[in-house]
Amino acid sequence: MNFYLNTLGELPISLEEPFTVNWTAPSNIALVKYWGKHGKQLPCNPSLSFSLRESTTTTRISFSPNKSLKVALNFQGQENEKFRERLERFFAGLGEVTHFFRHMEIDIESTNTFPHSAGVASSASSLASIALCVSSLIYHATEKEMDDGFYRLASYFARLGSGSASRSVYGRYSIWGHTSILSSNDEYAMEFKDYDPLFAELSDAILIVSDREKRISSTVGHSVMNVNPYADTRYLNAQKNVLKIIDAMKKGDLLRFFAIVEQEALEVHAMMMVANPPHLLFEPNTIEIINRIKEFKERTALPVGYTIDTGPNVHLLYFDRDKEKVMPFIEELRQFCQGGKIIFDGLGVGPVRNRIE
Template sequence: MLEQEFIPKSYPKTIDKGNVAWSSPSNIALVKYWGKKESQIPENPSISFTLNHCKTITSVSYSKKDDATEFSFDVFLDGEKKDSFKPKIETFFKRIEAYLPFLKDYHFKIETKNTFPHSSGIASSASGMSALALCLMSIESELVVVTSSAVERSFFYRKASFLARLGSGSACRSLEGDLIVWGTHDKIEGSSDLFGVKYPYAVHQNFKNYQDTILLVDKGEKQVSSTVGHNLMHGHPYAERRFKQAHENLSALKPIFESGNLEEFIKLVESEALTLHAMMMTSMPYFILMKPNTLEIINKIWDFRKQTNSKVCFTLDAGANVHVLYPENEKQAVLQFIKNELVDFCQNGHYICDQIGFGATKIDN
């Protein structure tokens, strides 16, 4: 599929005003994407678990305006006007205007809130941008004539994922679930650099209702943003080998998911997490986003696994927080372990219990 297919020929219907709302979750990558080309195209494919409870709820009210020469919108977070968010959304609108040419025809009131604390250290760009993209797609769906519900639903999510990617790369993996692939991979049918797709192959029962408890090690702003970190992969001495490794690991996951081999899953996922941070530590300039408590938690998990034969493991995002992953049948034991041994390494003892989910949902007004 080419980008041109997402450019509408015309809007046969008109609408003066309306309101739409979506709830969209965050996600956690198992095979990481780190490094991107122009237009938010990933240097390597990735695959993620869609989360269930950590999500953004966004409502967009829109009203027709006379002057269609510029974008017009206001942004609110938890009911408070946030002009500081406007530059990022204006950049997003500029990137997607060719695909949603109605954007300058309306004034938008964008109201958003997260189910997790805004200052928790969990990146809200994936859930936030995917929720906004879905709201804008719902508005477009009011302006076009629907010919087939099945075709329309498939196109709707594909284009919404495409748009979300232009706001935040990983946002394209938040619309559906429970496993989403983003980036072209020769062994995954339908995979694309342009949007996320549902993982199309067999997944063992071991991975159903997989748990993710997020340990909030550091809620502060990262000293190096993800955007800057991605850009530092240009000219990185290990970049090409890393991109090849991601392809290899995604290939290796296919038999792991099919067989339910949790030992191999643990090795691959933890290696991916540490490789992500190794890329940061070997870029120029180099930087470290892990904190001492991140390492303390990792070592505690390794010790617990050795002592109990648990199938608990960790992964990391581009920050200090630790995602503790484990099968549903270990939920009670692992949560007790977290309370007994890991909470002390969390900022203010904070952690969030989540599990894999199945994507965004439209909210009826």
């Protein structure tokens, strides 16, 4: 039985009058990467991420009773037919989970604080904000008081739309996927809170090597893992790396933390390079930045590192206490960024429910 039915069951709920809700949710950056899925958006390996402070999506949804499902979308002040169709499939899928979503008109207004193709997952923050609105609707319709289960339910809904979105319903750090720690599982993410206080100061300079659309979509990237000859080794490594990075974060072992984060970034790109057909997602300036970060660490012994999602842009990670020492180096890297563009971000506190004006 899926998490929703196991939690609420097919309750005799209905929407008698329109309900409007507004949530802001962050994007997140995976430190241990989710790459490869099975079933209905279930991960082949666990992942650990941190939610961003500045890169967010705000979504306002008006739910109204209707004879059938109807979805309208205004994204960034414009119609976006491709994303609207994706959301229509998402809500149709929720109708398969519970009849509640089969008879509803859903009017969505959504905006991002960050540009598309900026090395930040817009689908994670978008689907998380939508899922939080959906969870609010369920709690409203069932007259439930908000509790810890609210965010688990939102994470479950978000995962059905975008795997990484399951982690964006929380602030700071979260884990998604079954591993031997806590109560983690594949159906929804959960917060990770047991770490050295220094990790509350994590900052992220997003170095925009290219703002072009990704060469391959995440959907295609996940699918090639199904026939990748090294997939099983990758999944086992990720399982081990989640446990290793948690131990490093608990002990405040910064060298080990960054070693794991960088290994994860390169290993996922290696999986794409040995795929059939192969995909090389780095740009020349990506490699230049990686090499310069390595030289900077050796020269200064400062605790910095990098991660890279499935594209060419580099996230330079450092701690607030070292900002004055790291900033001149970041400015040196600006020459390798398209148009000199860098987005400054860091660890965020998580989603916020906004007042309806």
